[in-house]
Amino acid sequence: MTRHTPRYLEIGRAIVQQITSGVLPAGKKLPSVRLLSQERGVSISTILQAYAWLENRGMIEARPRSGFYTKAVSLHHVAEPSFANTTPKPTKVRAMPTIAEILRAAMNPDTVSLGASAPSPQLFPTAKLNKIIRRIIQENPDHSSRYTFPPGAETLRREIARRSIEFGCSFTIDDVTITSGGIEAIVLSLRAIARAGDVVAIESPTYFGILQAIESLGMRVLEIPAHPRTGMDLGRLEQAIKKHKVKVCVIMPNCHAPLGYVLEDEAKRKTVELAARHGVALIENDAYRELAFGSRRAKPAKAFDTTGSVVLCSSFSKILGPGFRVGWVSPGKYRRQIEDLKFVNSLATPSLPQLVIAHFLAEGGYDRHLRRLRDTLLDHVQAFTHAAAKYFPPGTKLTRPQGGYLLWCELPDGVDSDKVFQLALAKNILITPGSIFGTGKRFNHHLRLNAGILWSSAVERALRELGQLCSAM
């Protein structure tokens, strides 16, 4: 699995691990380059490379004529975001005008974009995907001359079905419908299951696109508080379902956005059983699951579905590139409705992107790419976490993401993250203010950082400036 990871990176990552876990406290001297090179049986230059990598991300520092010292704070002193297990009520979603502004600013190339949610373009297998495009053009020049009507390109549906065994499902080709990105999958699922006025339960905080979708469809939202490591309290969910005639619940048990948790299989199973018991459908946002850290592959809640009432929504946006706009849904018992709504909503999904991704999946480089991407994103998340711990005001609380690349920060009470957003944008730094992740004022001193972008001195500078802005409040 690590066959493709350079030695210096392995060593660097091991040291990060020791720092993060508190084995190496801040200010501790690291072994000399010569000693470590002998111990690990690698060249001096490999150790120098590892130390340079650590220094570059602010984890260690060189002191003249003395050696290298740990610099990063141990995260033991940084608390996780707080969890208020309050009783929710159905509400209408207020208009969220900042969102369009945020997304537009994300397209400005001069902006340090800590605001969008996407890995750096450099992390996608661009060369390989382009090679595939060239081959498709040659072998199938008419690729875009026909509609690829729902349920979508058969080759792609076959590859997705084939892989489903690996995550505890066993889809047939007909269990998969291709959509224009993951958000279309979720919107179509909501429209298939619920009507205007119906109550949709969600984890809180939740990805703002879900809130917007619920708003635009005239549904009401019921926000179940989510713990930063264990998600929704199921007792609270059951109470809410009993009291408020919940029609459907949108969940994200793997690499939750923005909290980053990965639930235990047992928690997923219990959620599915609870929903089935009360006749509530589940829409599972699974777009980040394959980015769960560690070697064990996470299962979707859908793997525990015995009644067909879990609708699994996924996407290749976070894995292969968001510009392809290829998502998919395994619609369970709502198949007919969702396919029909796909016709109505956009008639068909673009043909070439579907073919490109199907080829990539068929050719076997997908898993290797995933492993590398996960390892790299873990590095990113650690670097961002340490920078946030260092530069943000005392009392800042941070999540410990178990996958993906999002970092959720709870700033001290007095900080208004909408203001931070505006002030930062004036300095060409884009963040996502917490306020749009919920309907009330619960998250107005929170912010979400996109740690998917490549670490650089510009990024570190941006985080330092951001910390100064917050401290000044």
Add this chain to the structure above:
Amino acid sequence: MTRHTPRYLEIGRAIVQQITSGVLPAGKKLPSVRLLSQERGVSISTILQAYAWLENRGMIEARPRSGFYTKAVSLHHVAEPSFANTTPKPTKVRAMPTIAEILRAAMNPDTVSLGASAPSPQLFPTAKLNKIIRRIIQENPDHSSRYTFPPGAETLRREIARRSIEFGCSFTIDDVTITSGGIEAIVLSLRAIARAGDVVAIESPTYFGILQAIESLGMRVLEIPAHPRTGMDLGRLEQAIKKHKVKVCVIMPNCHAPLGYVLEDEAKRKTVELAARHGVALIENDAYRELAFGSRRAKPAKAFDTTGSVVLCSSFSKILGPGFRVGWVSPGKYRRQIEDLKFVNSLATPSLPQLVIAHFLAEGGYDRHLRRLRDTLLDHVQAFTHAAAKYFPPGTKLTRPQGGYLLWCELPDGVDSDKVFQLALAKNILITPGSIFGTGKRFNHHLRLNAGILWSSAVERALRELGQLCSAM
């Protein structure tokens, strides 16, 4: 303009013109090959090619040792579809289950597809588009690694805005929002303007996708009868608006689908003024406008909009290939709402297809392609019209399309086109039954033919079989 048209095709088209207009009645002997070659100053083989082309489409026949004779009937004997200028009432759209079936059958390669609405893949500039894709891959390998958030790729919006002068509008870049195909543009416009329960006036018959969209959004439909050449009666429309609190009207003044008419500019202007006078928004489906026959370019109704209440929806699906899924909307005063809904509905439009089309528009081959496509589609429509006139039962009425490639047939009263649809599908022939173009039973002895596909003996055979099926009822 005809510089690129082969001589044989020019001559063939001139003869079709004479047959259609009745100058050459059926059974008339054509000039000998030798004589015509001398008269037109072209080679004998060019005339032979022209006669073969005419023979192949059933317009003329060779009689041994005698020469060539006209075979096609003059269309003077074929009536246009009838027009019942009845008083409409708002209704709920019934479920139309056949549509998904139709579109799925259209993907079966063994089917003679007279049912989908798209030109033959061979009519798109595939080689040139693929050349552009290769160049983009080289110059901009990261093409799909980022979201292209609404309003969409600037290069494409610039090209569309630049061309808008030619059709009587003068859009800025900001007046154009890119969508995932034309139908998304229409759905977003409906959602931006109207709510569930609101009344949407439409021309009747109308493209079934519009009816489906209205149904799925819980709106009510008011079907204004459309005359096969002059469209809606504006007096009738005004009455209906006054009586039923119409919120928005969906119109297709250019190359109406399925009727094929192109309205006079004056009629477009009056429609816009009428709507503005009553505070009714107009959604203009403009996806076929560039396929209007003849050399004068048709203007959209949007060109007469002075209040920003006309929302122009268009697409490249019928011009460059439906698999790209690139449409656009010029949202007038609904810009903010439509852009925000685009975020909610599908977040972004795929990046590469937008870039490909922007390059194609910028490079100047677009107009030449359009001229050829229009000429070819006119040939197709004539061939289909003559075959329908020949093979369909007496009393069949046919439209005289002024653009596009759709032929609308009104069969004799006793013929049930839903049954024709099922029987034809069993013979691997796909048509679109008229019933889905309206809510009542008004069009249940109508059918729509896609004359966009290449003429062939298989197509002629399919039309003959179809005629036999209808006659047998």
